[in-house]
Amino acid sequence: MTIETLTSLKLSFFILGFILFFFLETKYSNRAWKTRRYKRLLFHSAVALINTVIMRLPVLFILMPMLLLVTENQFGLLYLVADYNILKFIMSFLILDIAMYWWHRFNHKNQFLWRFHFVHHVDTHMDVGTSLRFHIGELILSTLYKSVIILFFGISLAEFLFYEIILVLSIQFHHSNIRINEKFDASLSKFIVTPKYHTNHHTRVRKSREANYASIFTIWDKIFLSYEDATDADREVMGLENREIELNLIDNLYHPFNKKVDSD
Ligand SMILES: [Zn+2]
Numbered sequence: 009m010t011i012e013t014l015t016s017l018k019l020s021f022f023i024l025g026f027i028l029f030f031f032l033e034t035k036y037s038n039r040a041w042k043t044r045r046y047k048r049l050l051f052h053s054a055v056a057l058i059n060t061v062i063m064r065l066p067v068l069f070i071l072m073p074m075l076l077l078v079t080e081n082q083f084g085l086l087y088l089v090a091d092y093n094i095l096k097f098i099m100s101f102l103i104l105d106i107a108m109y110w111w112h113r114f115n116h117k118n119q120f121l122w123r124f125h126f127v128h129h130v131d132t133h134m135d136v137g138t139s140l141r142f143h144i145g146e147l148i149l150s151t152l153y154k155s156v157i158i159l160f161f162g163i164s165l166a167e168f169l170f171y172e173i174i175l176v177l178s179i180q181f182h183h184s185n186i187r188i189n190e191k192f193d194a195s196l197s198k199f200i201v202t203p204k205y206h207t208n209h210h211t212r213v214r215k216s217r218e219a220n221y222a223s224i225f226t227i228w229d230k231i232f233l234s235y236e237d238a239t240d241a242d243r244e245v246m247g248l249e250n251r252e253i254e255l256n257l258i259d260n261l262y263h264p265f266n267k268k269v270d271s272d
Pocket residue numbers: 112116125129209
């Protein structure tokens with residue numbers, strides 16, 4: 009398979025997942041939308057469009073060369089432990105998920121990174137559109153971070169793309185505004201991040217917002233002691249102190265460089 013086929017495979021899953029979760033949250037919505045849905049969709053689609061166009065460059069010139077270098081030369085730590093087999097595949101998946109957990113945690117703890125990640129959290133609602141809401145700066149920086157992980161551990165192209173497809177679907181799922189049976193959610197969130205679990209991370213209340221960093225598997229929050237349940241009342245108020253710039257594209261793009269606006 010060529011790189012083009014593989015990346016278009018990821019794009020297909022991304023589009024199909026988005027349509028699926030959009031349909032599900034329309035039919036089985038959990039919270040009522042306070043802002044017009046089309047306004048949100050328009051804003052988030054504009055963010056996604058900008059990100060998709062700009063991200064072609066770091067993907068083409070940094071991420072892909074790194075993946076090809078590792079795949080062709082069987083270079084990196086995991087190749088020393090296991091040859092290409094199912095064990096290496098599983099280990100790569102887990103390592104990438106731990107790496108994403110820490111990346112997310114750094115984004116909250118480091119002031120510079122937080123100014124970019126702020127754009128994701130300033131949303132006062134949460135639906136599948138929120139899964140598109142990332143500042144281009146955060147995406148570029150995370151691509152650099154992922155490239156280092158790929159090179160150090162020896163993550164192959166297939167392993168990386170498989171993880172990315174599951175990650176995209178997980179991010180769409182846990183941001184979506186789907187009503188899920190309480191008991192089922194409680195069992196599911198023992199293993200993977202559910203919408204309720206991730207709502208805890210989007211609360212205005214700091215205690216649960218600066219916790220619950222998992223992307224796919226929730227076990228990392230337990231292992232690294234960052235699991236924090238929120239109350240139903242806390243989950244009612246999402247977003248940050250700043251309630252103004254939520255759907256303003258220019259303000260969001262400029263935010264990391266705008267020293268006048270507080271990032272709390
Ligand atoms: Zn976050």
